[in-house]
Amino acid sequence: MSEPSVPIRITCPECQGCISLEIEPHAGIPTYRCQIGHGYSIKEMIKGKEVQVENSLWTTVGLYEHLEMLYEKLLNEQIEATTLGEEDIECIRRRLKNITELRQNLFRVTEKNTPPPLNDGD
Helix, strand or coil, X not given: CCCCCEEEEEECCCCCCEEXXXXXXXXXCEEEEECXXXXXXXXXXXXXXXXXXXXXXXXXXXXXXXXXXXXXXXXXXXXXXXXXXXXXXXXXXXXXXXXXXXXXXXHHHHHHCCCCCCCCCC
């Protein structure tokens, strides 16, 4: 008879479903399993979460780049059209500067994000 699974506060790296910790009855090996059946060892869970972090960071860097392009375009259009007052234009400039700094900082952080190798044979 297998031991009951215990829900944990970590989601599945593949489907974001709830994960439970199960102990295999004969081997006593802990397995992390989601509601639809994805199963992981602890190292596989770590690797999956590392991939999620990497993808999320690069996605955010890309989104900041998109915002920079859009705010620059908005700023140029508004200056040419003179539809915004100087105070509004200055607000857009501050936001653009802030986004640029955030993107540059996040880019540096993302480049330094190097998880340790986890060998499967351990």
